[in-house]
Amino acid sequence: MNALARQVRAVVWPLVGVAIVLGAWQVGVLISGVAPYLLPPPTAIARAMWESRDMLASAMGRTALGATIGFACAAAGGILIGSVIALIPILRRSLYPLATVLQMVPVVAVAPLLQLWVDNGLPMAILSAAIVSLFPVLAATIDGQASVDPGLRELFQLSRASLLSRWWKLDLPWSVPATVTGLRIAAGLAVIGAVVGEFVSGYGGVRAPLGIVIQAAMRDARTDLVFAAVALTTVVGFALFGAVSLVGWLLVRRWHASAVNETEDRR
Amino acid sequence: MTRLPPTLQFDRVAREFAGGVRAVDGVTLSLAPGSLTAVIGPSGCGKTTLLRLAAGLDVPTAGRVEAEGASGSRSARSVCFQDPRLLPWRRVVDNVALPLELAGVPREQRQASALEVLRAAGLAHASRMLPAQLSGGMRMRVALARALVTQPQVLLLDEPCSAVDEFTRMQLDEEILRTFRACGATTMLVTHSVSEAVWLADRVIVMARGRVHADHAVRVQRDRRDRGDVGFLSEVEHCMRLLAAASGRDAA
Known part of the structure; x- marks a missing residue:
């Protein structure tokens, strides 16, 4: 019961914070009389989001696809190269x-x-997302695997384990918590990378991603739509971050200090 | 027919570290087959370095360490360290089976062997647990079980009781004795507890400044050792005096 209440509070308070900011924004815009194309009130953004929901949903799916594929490539490449x-x-x-x-x-x-090397459109978004998210994974993997307890290394040395066997049974599992931290940072960066790729490649048509929607809406002075699209990019980033965090937690929850404190208490 | 375990032979062994520090300085020792020898000495006397040389984790700068009469396979040597060194993501049974796994023993066979040593150590109930769920003393007992799983001919114990409380230490000593008797290996125990050394060993080596300072055969039979007995206490006192003399020499 107490734990449930704590979890509810953990969700409620951030929501209260969001409500306060949005409320202040709405009231501020109305009182000051700022032109909607400079700063639209939250209600106008919400309306734009609702009216263009089909187009935005498709754009969000497109951006999410680019960011996710780019992130997956960076994750695989970063762990392997690292x-x-x-x-x-x-x-x-x-x-x-x-x-x-x-x-x-x-x-x-x-x-x-x-642009010289890959086609405009989705390939550009993927490559750009992969490039920005590669380094955090790479660095975290290297640091994680280089910091294996020397005592455990000796254990494998005593059994004359091969390098590959030591990597698979010791280095890799040991580095999981560090690599997951790198992956979480990379998840947020991947969305930024994808949007930058979309900006540069400027592909459009019916399957325009959020980056293109933002550019087009800017040209049309549809600031409300720009805000709506920006809000959705953060949703994509948050979803990717959340998915990575969940997978990471599932991997280490049984044994790593970041997750097993409850188990420790039982001793 | 059980084969006799090897003699662990140190032949003018020296280990010099960078900067000219001689951790081990010309040690010649012969540990009899199936005996349990305790090595004691003040901090920095080279006792742990000597054990690491015997384990093959370090290489002597001069002299040789040999297990004479051994089958020649290095897996016949087991080491139990000061810290349990368990893989935190592996269950107890899989930690114990690790040396067999690395030696290429098939899964079912190594699981059976691991369960067998765990059962003998009274740890069968913990076999599915993760190290984080165990107490410090239990983790050490798991590490001992892991050292036993390969049926070693040479057993090297590096202060296995240094990180536990006095009561757990006495329990662990019983466990070490049981382990020693179960495998009959030629055993070297590095410890800083004189009474532990006397209680467990056939022979106590006192080291100082990288050399053997004293070599004492324990005069009370292992089966008759009682921590409260006068004979036992006088042996402890004798070793204490040897250690004190070694420490004096160390300070000089």
Whole structure:
């Protein structure tokens, strides 16, 4: 009962915060008389969202597709490349700094270059999403696998375990909590990357993604629709983040300190 | 027919670390087949380094460590460390089966062996639990069971009781004795507890500054050892004096 009440409170209070901000926004716009094309009130945004619901839903699906595929590629690639780099000390010393430097290059700046290599549209969104979300996964995987307890390494050394066997049975499971943290950061970035890819490639038509909807609505001075589309990009990001968090929790809930505190209490 | 376990032979073994620190400095020792030898000494005397050399986790800078008469397979050596070193995501039974798994033993066979040693250790009820659900003493007992699962011929114990309270330590000592008797391995126990050394071992080696300072055969038979007995206490006192002399030498 108490636990239920705590969970309800955990949901209710953030909602109250959102309600306060939206209320202040609505009242502020009405009192100050700001033109709706500069700053539409929340009710106008909600109305725009409802009126264009079919188009927005399709756009959201399109953006979610690009972000999710890009994220999945980055997750798989990051864990794989990160594992190889972590296993081979020479690579760790030589490639890790390079990866850090490459991560500093803003995706917006290189996006036009990407157009040379892949088709506009969904491929651009996927590639752009994958590029921005790769580094957090890579870095977290390398750090996680490089920080394996040396005592446990010795255990495998005593049994003369092969490198691959040690990686599969020790390094990889040990690094799961760290990698999940990297994946959660990557989930949010993937949506940003996808929208940037959409901005640059500018594909449209009936299957326009949210990035294109935002650009088109800006040109038409439909600020309410811009806000509606922006709100939906955050929904996509939040959904991806939530899904990753859930999977991560399911993986480590039995044994990692971040999840087993309740079990510890029983001792 | 049971084969005799090997003699663990240290032949002028030295281990020098970077900076010229000689952790082990010319140790020659011969641990008799199936005996239990305790190594005690002040902190930094090189006793843990000696054990790591015997385990093959470290390589001597001079001399040789050999298990003479062993079948030659390294898996015949088992080590139990100060900390239990259990994989937190594995159930107890899978932790115990790990050395067999890494040696390529089929799943059913290694599970059966793991359950068998757990049952013998009175831990069968915990076999499906995760390490986080166990107390510190129980985790150590699981680590001991894991050391036993490969039926080692050489058993190396590195202060297995250092992280537990006095009562748990006495229980663990019983467990070590049972383990030792079950596998009959040539056993080396590194400890900082003199009474534990006397209670468990046939022979107590006192180390100081990387060398063997004293070598004492325990005069009370293992079956007759009682922590309150006068004979036992006088043995402890004798070893205490040897240790004190070694510490004095260490400080000099």
